[in-house]
Amino acid sequence: MESALVLDGLTKRFGDFVAVDDLSLRVPRGSIYGFIGPNGAGKTTTIRMVMSIFYPDQGTITVLGDSNPEAVKDRLGYLPEEKGLYKTMKVHEIVSYFGQLKGLDRRTADDRARELLVRYGLGDWLDKKCQALSKGMGQKVQLLGTILHGPELVILDEPFSGLDPVNMDVMRDTILDMRKEGRTVIFSTHVMTQAEEICDYVMMIHRSRKVLDGTIAQVKAQHGRGIRLAFDGDGSAVFDDLQRQGLLASHRDHGREAELFPAAGVADQQVLKALVDRVVVRRFDVSEISLHEVFVRTVKKAGQPIAEEEIEAAKEGLR
Amino acid sequence: MIDHKTFLVARRELVENVRTKTFWIGIFMLPLIYGIAIGVNILLKDAKQVRAYAVLDLSGDGRLDAAIQQRAATTDLLKVSGDEADGSTEADGGTEAAQRAERARQWFESLPQEHPLRDLVARLAAAGVSFDAASLRDGEGLNALPPDARKVLMGWFRDVAGDPEKVQALRSLASDISLGRYRRVSLQELGIDPDAQDVERQLNAKIQDETLFAYFVLPEDPVDSDQGARYVSNNLTDNDLRQWYEQRATEVVRDLRVRKLGLSEDDARSILKSFDFRKTKVSATGEAEDVEVGDQAASFAPVAFVYLLWIAVFTAAQMLLTNTVEEKSNRLIEVLLSSVSPLQLMTGKVLGIAATGLTIVLSWVLSSIVGVQFVPDDSPLGGGTLTAIIGDPLYLGSFVFYFLAGYLLYGAILVALGSVCSSLKEAQNLMQPIFILLIIPLVAMIFVVQEPNGTVARILTYVPFFTPFLMMNRAGGPPPTWEYVASTLLILVSLWVAFRAAAKVFRIGILMTGKPPKPAEILRWLRAPIGTITPKRIDVAH
Structure with missing residues (x-):
């Protein structure tokens, strides 16, 4: 399959701190690709290199078949995590402006901006100033500014952070629509359920290095199956007991739901039997392991994520 | 240098600024002064x-x-x-x-x-x-x-x-x-x-x-x-x-x-x-000739022009700084940089505000030319002398040219400065030395007017930061042609240097967060060739 993005041996250092270390990756065209990883892992740095905001120290980036990412800037769309609007600009003007910066002529950009804003329910706000928008509306406007010019590859950095459920749905639908139109979408997140829901592929980056990549199924296949449990009652004491009794190899308690991993040779039914006496089981679902669990296990195996203090210390040391 | 994207950035700046109150206050400041002068005159006459x-x-x-x-x-x-x-x-x-x-x-x-x-x-x-x-x-x-x-x-x-x-x-x-x-x-x-x-x-x-x-x-x-x-x-x-x-x-x-x-x-x-004593001066041809009204105006006109020039340069450069810091603190920079290069963004901003400032300055020139027709000769402002000053292309021409030169120089410095700051407060702190620098031509103004071709005036003229103000200040002299040529060359060279330096600082600084870098670090950026350096400290925490 043709690739929308190919990274090869990508490395970026800030002083002595290696932000991205020897990263190689292929993002197939028309797919939705999730970049997952803890804070400070190097997701944003990687994205910024693809957007030619940073230059890599080593390695190559091939975007939409072009080895010079700057040459295809206009065919990309980028929504940074830190995003803002010109407060005094009118809503339709700023969307149109972002489109024009991507090479649309003024007329087309204006027309499309109005059409898109109306379609996304912001018809009443066309001529209002951006400072009048609520946070959710502002984020919608930013998203529209990112996709107005019909980019072939869209990169969204933490697009779901700070969204209410309604707007989360809008964001998810937009991402799915883009795939339907044949565009490629890369987004970064550290909320695993979102990645699991939407992505065709995920790449996990941890401590500046890629630790996982592949389709969701491939990533999960390495980790076997698990039991997803919804329950009422004092779960943690029960799960600890089951683990002591040798029924469970490990477990993850989320409060009213949990993920349980039976020990080798233990049938799922045995676990269920032990559970029903102690808690109210609302759902008992034997399925593949969650992406969340994959994430946590990977982090555990690869060492703790770089602590914020550690990053700070590294940064301070560089000064 | 001015490609399509630069133009888009510049146009947006201009359109945005035109919508601000500051812009219209700037436009109407001088006509208002003229209006008041004329009005007071009429009032004095009638009432x-x-x-x-x-x-x-x-x-x-x-x-x-x-x-x-x-x-x-x-x-x-x-x-x-x-x-x-x-x-x-x-x-x-x-x-x-x-x-x-x-x-x-x-x-x-x-x-x-x-x-x-x-x-x-x-x-x-x-x-x-x-x-x-x-x-x-x-x-x-x-x-x-x-x-x-x-x-x-x-x-x-x-x-x-x-x-x-x-x-x-x-x-x-x-x-x-x-x-x-x-x-x-x-x-x-x-x-x-x-x-x-x-x-x-x-x-x-x-x-x-x-x-x-x-x-x-x-x-x-x-x-x-x-x-x-x-x-x-x-x-x-x-x-x-x-x-x-x-x-x-x-x-x-x-x-x-x-x-x-x-x-x-x-x-x-x-x-x-x-x-x-009959007032005479030595003409360009070396003859003694009578002093005209215009010559007398020359003695104080530069002061007024330097003052206006100072206000115009300072306001426009300050606008650029505020704008840059705002864009940065608004988190707009990254979106913009995904579409335009830092150089395009910087050039666009500088040019957009240059256009804004130039609009104001030209409106001043125009309103002066029109306004002076309505100022009666016996007005307290001195109608005759005013007409003589406005009628002299040396003053208005110098004013427009030195505005552009001064703005671009200070604009380059301030846009670089703004790019490394995360808040207006930081920017204002960093601006203090620049401000002190800008005060010097104001302080020297009166001395220079008295001795437009004196040693102090000459020396200050060849300090690039002061050249536009000093040359405006000395217009009453006026300086010999070779000085015009030399100072213009100096302006062009210093603009070139300032913009190269600003571009380097801007492309690194604009993505920085946290405290502004120390001067030593900025110097390190300046020495390194473009594209080979990134800040040691950037927000990697994502």
Whole structure:
């Protein structure tokens, strides 16, 4: 399959701190690709290199078949995590402006901006100033500014952070629509359920290095199956007991739901039997392991994520 | 340099700025000043709050006061009849005199029908006197006229002086028709008996209840000394009346003294003649030539221009800084940088605000050219000199050019500075040294105007930060051509250096978060070639 993005041996250092270390990756065209990883892992740095905001120290980036990412800037769309609007600009003007910066002529950009804003329910706000928008509306406007010019590859950095459920749905639908139109979408997140829901592929980056990549199924296949449990009652004491009794190899308690991993040779039914006496089981679902669990296990195996203090210390040391 | 994306950024800046209040305040600042100047002028003319003054003459039977009044009237008449019709008072060759007479006649023809001067000519004609302004000139005043002519003139003048409208008509020709803002009132009019014992007490009461603005007391023997001569008023800031009356009185008293000493008129005139230096300057060709109004304007015009230039440069550069910091703190930078390169963004911003500033500056130039048409010559601003300054392309041309040069230089510095700051407060701290730098040309302004081609002016001119201001400041000189060439070259070179440096700092600084870097780190960025360096500290925490 043709690739929308190919990274090869990508490395970026800030002083002595290696932000991205020897990263190689292929993002197939028309797919939705999730970049997952803890804070400070190097997701944003990687994205910024693809957007030619940073230059890599080593390695190559091939975007939409072009080895010079700057040459295809206009065919990309980028929504940074830190995003803002010109407060005094009118809503339709700023969307149109972002489109024009991507090479649309003024007329087309204006027309499309109005059409898109109306379609996304912001018809009443066309001529209002951006400072009048609520946070959710502002984020919608930013998203529209990112996709107005019909980019072939869209990169969204933490697009779901700070969204209410309604707007989360809008964001998810937009991402799915883009795939339907044949565009490629890369987004970064550290909320695993979102990645699991939407992505065709995920790449996990941890401590500046890629630790996982592949389709969701491939990533999960390495980790076997698990039991997803919804329950009422004092779960943690029960799960600890089951683990002591040798029924469970490990477990993850989320409060009213949990993920349980039976020990080798233990049938799922045995676990269920032990559970029903102690808690109210609302759902008992034997399925593949969650992406969340994959994430946590990977982090555990690869060492703790770089602590914020550690990053700070590294940064301070560089000064 | 100006590709499509740069243009888009610049256009957005311009459109955004045009929508701000600051922009329109800038546009209307100068026209407003002109408007006020003109308005005040009209108000002064129309509303002319006439102030009453009285004279208490103790010199016996009012002789001195009468003589002073006549002297004042003579001076008025001289101004009305002579100076305005023809600026020159030098008697030259015959043809010139004829030309002057012809000009005077044309000027007289151009007066409106009801003008008081026409009335005077008519009266003189009726009395069978031929009126020749030239005969009024030589210091002798009305005494040189035949007695019947003198009578006609004085009669006419009394009529005119009593009618504010006519005084106004004459005032437009000369500066003082017995100082039209002040009205002479007699003691009788005030209801005071001149022979009463307590005249002064009564006059003081009038001043207290504000019916009287001031009164003069002429002493018993003014010829001997000015002991006892007093000017009484509660307004001690408005000295026009006192100075005007004092001068007339001096002339009269001098005449009396001359007569008392028994000097011949020629001797007296010779003694009284003041010793004047004619102002001349050396022209470009090395000849001595007379100083014109425009040259006199040159002495103070640069100060005004430097001040305006300073405001314009400072405002525009500051706008750029605020804008950059705002864009950065608004988190817009990353979105923008995914579409345009840092250089495009920076250039676009600088140019957009240059266009904004230039619009304002050009509107000032335009409103000056238009506005000066409406400023009357006798306005407090000095209409004639103003016209001379505005009419001189050296000033307006320099103003526009040095605005651009100054703005671009400081703009480059401030845009780089703004790029490394995360908040306006930080930016303002970093701006302080720049501000101190900017103060220097303001402080030096007065020295430089006094000595436009002096050593201090020359040295400061070749400090790139000051070049635009100094060259504007020295325009009154003006500096020799080679200095214009050298300073322009210097400006171009320093702009080139400033922009290269700014571009380097900008592309790194604009993505930084946290505290601004130390100067040493910025220097490190400047030394490294473009693209090879990234900040050591950038927000990697994602």
